[in-house]
Amino acid sequence: MSAQSGLYRCEAEFAAALLDADNPYPTGLVAWNGSDPAKRFAVYRNNVVSSLSDALADTFPVTRELVGGEFFRAMAHVFIAKTPPRSPVLAEYGDEFPAFIKGFTPAEGVPYLADVAHLEKLYLNAYHAADALPLDDSAFQAALVRTHALHNARVRLHPSMGILRSSHAVFSLWAAHQGVLDLGTVDPSRAEDVLVIRPHWDVLVLPLRPGAGRFIESLFSGLSFGGSNLAATAEQTEFDLVATLADMIRAGVAVAFDFDEENPTCPHHPPSK
Amino acid sequence: MNPSSFAEANPAGVPPSFRCLPAGAGVGLKPEHYAAVLATRPRLAFFEIHAENYLGAGGPPHRYLSRIREDYPLSVHGVGLSIGSEEGIDEVHLDRLAGLLLRYQPESFSEHLAWSTHGGAFFNDLLPLPYTQETLDRVCAHIDLIQDRLQRRMLLENPSTYVEFAQSSLSEPEFISAVLKRTGCGLLLDVNNAFVSCTNHHRDPHAYLDALPLSRVGEIHLAGFFEDSDADGALLLIDAHGSAVASAVWDLYAYVLARTGPVATLIEWDNDIPAFGRLVEEAGRADACLAAAVAVA
Numbered sequence A: 001m002s003a004q005s006g007l008y009r010c011e012a013e014f015a016a017a018l019l020d021a022d023n024p025y026p027t028g029l030v031a032w033n034g035s036d037p038a039k040r041f042a043v044y045r046n047n048v049v050s051s052l053s054d055a056l057a058d059t060f061p062v063t064r065e066l067v068g069g070e071f072f073r074a075m076a077h078v079f080i081a082k083t084p085p086r087s088p089v090l091a092e093y094g095d096e097f098p099a100f101i102k103g104f105t106p107a108e109g110v111p112y113l114a115d116v117a118h119l120e121k122l123y124l125n126a127y128h129a130a131d132a133l134p135l136d137d138s139a140f141q142a143a144l145v146r147t148h149a150l151h152n153a154r155v156r157l158h159p160s161m162g163i164l165r166s167s168h169a170v171f172s173l174w175a176a177h178q179g180v181l182d183l184g185t186v187d188p189s190r191a192e193d194v195l196v197i198r199p200h201w202d203v204l205v206l207p208l209r210p211g212a213g214r215f216i217e218s219l220f221s222g223l224s225f226g227g228s229n230l231a232a233t234a235e236q237t238e239f240d241l242v243a244t245l246a247d248m249i250r251a252g253v254a255v256a257f258d259f260d261e262e263n264p265t266c267p268h269h270p271p272s273k
Numbered sequence B: 001m002n003p004s005s006f007a008e009a010n011p012a013g014v015p016p017s018f019r020c021l022p023a024g025a026g027v028g029l030k031p032e033h034y035a036a037v038l039a040t041r042p043r044l045a046f047f048e049i050h051a052e053n054y055l056g057a058g059g060p061p062h063r064y065l066s067r068i069r070e071d072y073p074l075s076v077h078g079v080g081l082s083i084g085s086e087e088g089i090d091e092v093h094l095d096r097l098a099g100l101l102l103r104y105q106p107e108s109f110s111e112h113l114a115w116s117t118h119g120g121a122f123f124n125d126l127l128p129l130p131y132t133q134e135t136l137d138r139v140c141a142h143i144d145l146i147q148d149r150l151q152r153r154m155l156l157e158n159p160s161t162y163v164e165f166a167q168s169s170l171s172e173p174e175f176i177s178a179v180l181k182r183t184g185c186g187l188l189l190d191v192n193n194a195f196v197s198c199t200n201h202h203r204d205p206h207a208y209l210d211a212l213p214l215s216r217v218g219e220i221h222l223a224g225f226f227e228d229s230d231a232d233g234a235l236l237l238i239d240a241h242g243s244a245v246a247s248a249v250w251d252l253y254a255y256v257l258a259r260t261g262p263v264a265t266l267i268e269w270d271n272d273i274p275a276f277g278r279l280v281e282e283a284g285r286a287d288a289c290l291a292a293a294v295a296v297a
Helices: A006-019 A037-059 A061-067 A069-082 A097-102 A113-128 A137-144 A170-177 A212-220 A225-235 A241-251 B031-040 B060-071 B091-104 B133-150 B172-183 B191-200 B205-210 B247-260 B276-296
Strands: A154-157 A162-166 A192-197 A204-207 A254-258 B025-028 B046-050 B074-077 B108-112 B115-118 B121-127 B155-157 B186-190 B217-222 B226-229 B235-238 B265-267
Touching: A006 A037, A006 B115, A006 B121, A037 A061, A037 A069, A037 A113, A037 B121, A037 B235, A061 A069, A061 A113, A061 A170, A069 A097, A097 A113, A113 A162, A113 A170, A113 A192, A137 A241, A154 A212, A162 A212, A170 A192, A170 A204, A192 A212, A204 A241, A212 A225, A212 A241, A225 A241, B025 B276, B031 B060, B031 B276, B046 B060, B060 B091, B074 B091, B091 B133, B108 B217, B133 B172, B155 B172, B155 B217, B172 B186, B186 B191, B191 B205, B191 B217, B191 B235, B191 B247, B205 B247, B217 B247, B247 B276, B265 B276
Parallel strands: B025 B046, B025 B265, B046 B074, B074 B108, B108 B155, B155 B186, B186 B217, B217 B265
Antiparallel strands: A154 A254, A162 A192, A192 A204, B115 B121, B226 B235
């Protein structure tokens, strides 16, 4: 369509002025009483910026608490102007917010802020992710006893699952803000790995044992069960496979084991066209 | 687009284009109220959802909605199709909407006479467009596309606006009437928006309503506004959806019902959301107006 059309010009001017208050308000706006249209246009600018900033505050409540409402709002405004939503589905907005926070100089004094935001986005993603039935205890155990085949087996993980491996105490900080941990006892500089998952109704946020994050991430990347165990052990000599598997069963992390001899052509992944 | 071309039948045997919401009062479904709805099963004519809040793959929103939909008629109200946009309709978003409508088979689907996207960005607000021959052609083409893809007649909602455009050559009722005539879509008459816009542009709301094709109203919206002022101190109403319906809007609602007869009516309360009981109470007030309209008819 013609980029010179009146409608295009009108919307382009309008859009540019919505996100950047330094841009002039669009030409051609009128008010019945001849009043300055800038004040009326400001209603739209305010609607856009405050509704998106509210959406971010809903998605990132702990991030907001950590820096206070005023700071959060100012930070959100900079982010919104730079990275407005690309879709009308606001539950999908904010994937880039943690990385933005990491580079946001005024937030340097809170080095763990970006990771807390990342955890909160994983939470929202898990909330809206596809439903799937996790393997129950007996099905999981039945897979584990096939010791010969287990080494090469692939584990399919729950679609809601996310893992965050942080050099900060991201789980403890998050938990303290849920009121389940005393913030005074948290050492923010302690590294923590976190699992976020929604096996049924509720989203679970669980701290991971040393090496468990690497183990589950390796499984997720498609590495075999045995290969993932090796990778985790190589990273953390104290990696406890048995305890980690028990945690995984309780959290509903696995939805299926694929054994090579059953699925030589891997029917769960149809050949690409 | 001829509405009779939506011939495809649904499993219930009634073409979606001819189903409609019952002529009673409904409320917007809010996550804050999921539990209260299931616990109290209030007498409401329908629930309305914002489509964009139910486009995730799974999770609690779908589980609650599925349960509630079993017992209540449903209206799906889109806020992101950007029908007035020069850039065209986002086909990916339209496909996701089509999937949602297929899944829940709502009695009604509606969207706004507004735009909300430009240059790939979504602004999360209903932005105004000039009313010209060019924008009329664009809006009609978009509604044709949407109705074809969704295989149903949609309702188009009149907007709340804060500015007007020097280039407009049609009045808002003229524009809306032309869109309805050309596309076959119905009208979602937001009485609060009518009051807000007429106040903001110094027009007579009764004349505004009289100029609309009221026989095509498939649903009415009622909501609360917020009072502000423009640069010269004139009253400027903001469509805030954060309070009870104003008495002037109730009066205008009665004026509409006297002309349309009973029509499905939604109480919109999206910000500072009250306890569920308060929302049901507000819907009860709309029901009383609807009953009065039946008595008159």
